[in-house]
Amino acid sequence: MQKNKTSPIVRWSAIAAVSASALALGGCAATGSNPQDPYESFNRKVQSFNDGVDDAVLKPVATAYQTVTPQPVRTGVGNFFGNVGDLWSMVNHLLQGNGLQAYNHMVRFTTNTVLGIGGLLDIATEMGVDRQKQDFGRTLGAWGIKPGPYLVLPLLGPSTVRDTVALPADWNGNVLSELRPISHRNALVGLKVVDDRARLLKAGDIVDSVALDRYVLLRDVYLQSRQPKGDGRVEDMDAGKLPPEE
Numbered sequence: 646m647q648k649n650k651t652s653p654i655v656r657w658s659a660i661a662a663v664s665a666s667a668l669a670l671g672g673c674a675a676t677g678s679n680p681q682d683p684y685e686s687f688n689r690k691v692q693s694f695n696d697g698v699d700d701a702v703l704k705p706v707a708t709a710y711q712t713v714t715p716q717p718v719r720t721g722v723g724n725f726f727g728n729v730g731d732l733w734s735m736v737n738h739l740l741q742g743n744g745l746q747a748y749n750h751m752v753r754f755t756t757n758t759v760l761g762i763g764g765l766l767d768i769a770t771e772m773g774v775d776r777q778k779q780d781f782g783r784t785l786g787a788w789g790i791k792p793g794p795y796l797v798l799p800l801l802g803p804s805t806v807r808d809t810v811a812l813p814a815d816w817n818g819n820v821l822s823e824l825r826p827i828s829h830r831n832a833l834v835g836l837k838v839v840d841d842r843a844r845l846l847k848a849g850d851i852v853d854s855v856a857l858d859r860y861v862l863l864r865d866v867y868l869q870s871r872q873p874k875g876d877g878r879v880e881d882m883d884a885g886k887l888p889p890e891e
Contacts, residue, residue, distance in 0.1 A: 681795050681868055688797040689860055695802060699842075704849075707842035719840065721765040726837050728757045728764025730778060733818040737779035741787040749774050780815050782808035786873060795864055803867035 682688065711719070735750035753769040753776060761768045770776065785807050786792065793806030801812075816822055824830035852859060 679795075679864070681792075682864060683794050684796065688795065688864075691797040691799055692802075692860055692863075695797065695800060698800065703838070703842050704846070707839050707846060710839050711843040711846060719843065722836065722840050723844065724757070724761070724767045725764045726840065727767065727776065728754060728761070729820055731757075731776065732820060733815070734777065734779045736818060737781060737784045738777075740781075740784045741779070746777055746779075750776070780808075780811065781818065782811035782815070783871070785811055786871070792868075792871060795868060803863060805868075805871065808871070 679685070714722075731750045731754045735747050735754065738744075738747035738750060753774050754764075756769045756772065756774070757764045757767060760766070782792075782805070790807055792808065796804045796806060796809055798804050798809065804812075821830055821833055824833065852862060855862075
């Protein structure tokens with residue numbers, strides 16, 4: 646999974662096809678009790694597929710990565726990708742009309758890039774400039790677009806119709822999407838996937854141990870994390886999520 650070499654057009658066409666299939670299956674899949682999840686039957690099948698891929702491939706690779714990679718190196722990897730993401734968060738804060746947070750993320754990116762050795766050190770956080778991650782799905786939400794039904798996407802996991810539509814913008818808004826040669830881009834994307842999964846190893850064990858229905862817990866946590874505040878703005882991207890291992 647971490648060696649995905651398909652083009653963005655092929656990848657997002659496949660995502661669109663999945664969304665269309667879910668909508669087409671709505672009549673026969675609308676068996677759940679949650680009105681936000683009318684395609685529960687379809688979603689459970691996709692999550693089962695994703696869990697199988699995770700158990701067979703991603704979790705073992707992430708466990709090995711955590712075992713052989715020193716903690717300071719893993720911290721630096723996480724800081725690097727967080728720094729890259731600050732640029733897209735800055736753009737989305739601007740699109741949402743949140744000028745102060747856009748400025749803060751510009752400060753974060755420039756500070757960590759220059760003083761933090763390309764983002765390997767998170768100097769900005771130590772300075773008290775906090776990160777409030779945003780994506781284009783949240784920007785659409787700030788513009789008043791409803792999330793639509795809950796969807797579980799193959800390999801990508803929890804989403805909604807709105808967040809699925811926003812995925813191409815999120816991909817192309819990430820500076821890594823423009824990295825060439827493509828093999829270098831794919832290697833970095835694969836590293837990010839493995840690093841992200843390694844940070845959630847303990848959280849995943851917690852979910853498995855406490856959830857009577859793992860699907861329902863993950864769905865409710867995701868939907869809660871995407872809820873808007875009273876002023877119409879969306880919550881911080883980490884709201885409602887289980888804590889990472891580190």
